[in-house]
Amino acid sequence: MEPLDSQVGFLLEADRLKTVLRQSTLTDRSRRENSAEHSWHLALMALVLAGHAPPGTDLARVMAMVVLHDLVEIDAGDLFAYAAPAEQARQEQAERAAADRLFALLPTAQAASLQELWEEFEERATAEAKFARALDRLQPMLINMVTEGGTWAAHGVTADQVLTRVALIEDGSPALGAYARAMVGSALDRGILAPSRGS
Amino acid sequence: MEPLDSQVGFLLEADRLKTVLRQSTLTDRSRRENSAEHSWHLALMALVLAGHAPPGTDLARVMAMVVLHDLVEIDAGDLFAYAAPAEQARQEQAERAAADRLFALLPTAQAASLQELWEEFEERATAEAKFARALDRLQPMLINMVTEGGTWAAHGVTADQVLTRVALIEDGSPALGAYARAMVGSALDRGILAPSRGS
Numbered sequence: 305m306e307p308l309d310s311q312v313g314f315l316l317e318a319d320r321l322k323t324v325l326r327q328s329t330l331t332d333r334s335r336r337e338n339s340a341e342h343s344w345h346l347a348l349m350a351l352v353l354a355g356h357a358p359p360g361t362d363l364a365r366v367m368a369m370v371v372l373h374d375l376v377e378i379d380a381g382d383l384f385a386y387a388a389p390a391e392q393a394r395q396e397q398a399e400r401a402a403a404d405r406l407f408a409l410l411p412t413a414q415a416a417s418l419q420e421l422w423e424e425f426e427e428r429a430t431a432e433a434k435f436a437r438a439l440d441r442l443q444p445m446l447i448n449m450v451t452e453g454g455t456w457a458a459h460g461v462t463a464d465q466v467l468t469r470v471a472l473i474e475d476g477s478p479a480l481g482a483y484a485r486a487m488v489g490s491a492l493d494r495g496i497l498a499p500s501r502g503s
Numbered sequence: 504m505e506p507l508d509s510q511v512g513f514l515l516e517a518d519r520l521k522t523v524l525r526q527s528t529l530t531d532r533s534r535r536e537n538s539a540e541h542s543w544h545l546a547l548m549a550l551v552l553a554g555h556a557p558p559g560t561d562l563a564r565v566m567a568m569v570v571l572h573d574l575v576e577i578d579a580g581d582l583f584a585y586a587a588p589a590e591q592a593r594q595e596q597a598e599r600a601a602a603d604r605l606f607a608l609l610p611t612a613q614a615a616s617l618q619e620l621w622e623e624f625e626e627r628a629t630a631e632a633k634f635a636r637a638l639d640r641l642q643p644m645l646i647n648m649v650t651e652g653g654t655w656a657a658h659g660v661t662a663d664q665v666l667t668r669v670a671l672i673e674d675g676s677p678a679l680g681a682y683a684r685a686m687v688g689s690a691l692d693r694g695i696l697a698p699s700r701g702s
Contacts, residue, residue: 307554312645353510414554
């Protein structure tokens, strides 16, 4: 098969990400957000918030990672960020299998290099992966702030749980982490986020 | 206002692109595609089809352009690619006004640089803009090929009209242009595209 034929096959298969629904809604609350438009939102965030990445961060690699990072949900579906550890482990396994299937649709050398980028994102070891993951954590928080608590309210997520994710944002970008920490404070003040379970 | 506050304001306003519907459907034909997920699809195409861009093309700039290119539709809406010239002229004016309003939400220096990228895409003068526009033309063609003619069939678009767009794809990437030209031939053979009006 010609490289372009397999690349087009991959791109048409990727279209299915538009049908994978997340827990978050749009800011106008008209419907749930899908993982393809969420990925676009992260790419726009990478572009606009680039100045808050640590010096030397390769923004092209960040953009590539956020565009690719959710493709595995075509097979594995989206799991809510605050799901139980056992569910997270099952999800991780399903996503690895999905990555093996999906990237193999591409010409061999390209399959390897894009799957490596996806794994880099998952492993969160490089500056680029940490920044990309920070954006992925920050985006639903921004939506929750303008939708009266959004998924926090819908799923009874508490501030101490959210602050665990804020630590991951700080790890990718001190400036975005500080911004997220201030948002949690403001969400508590406004009563759209509960302090902790039972409180 | 702090830069981050205005950047977040811009990113939340951008969320509205998820509600702008295009004429194309998803490949599974379950619903119409929106401009945010379409933009994600183009970013993925830029990444996967990068090897078919002319040597020296700056892929990071291409990615940035495709992520930004449709934001103006938040105010101006999406116009079908085969709309009449008078409608196209009105649309162009509405999109310029939208760009002025939307990019002004950002800190001044960033507003200028991102609006310049948007204008570069519109003017189609650089290698990056030509490649980005080629992807924007190719994506709905790929969808039409797997949806029994899709928007071609729905709007009575004919092969001679499609070949006008194929010339623009060739201008951005000879390899993608040749691929698109072959697709038009195949669509004619399969009877999902009519040769010309009245034929």
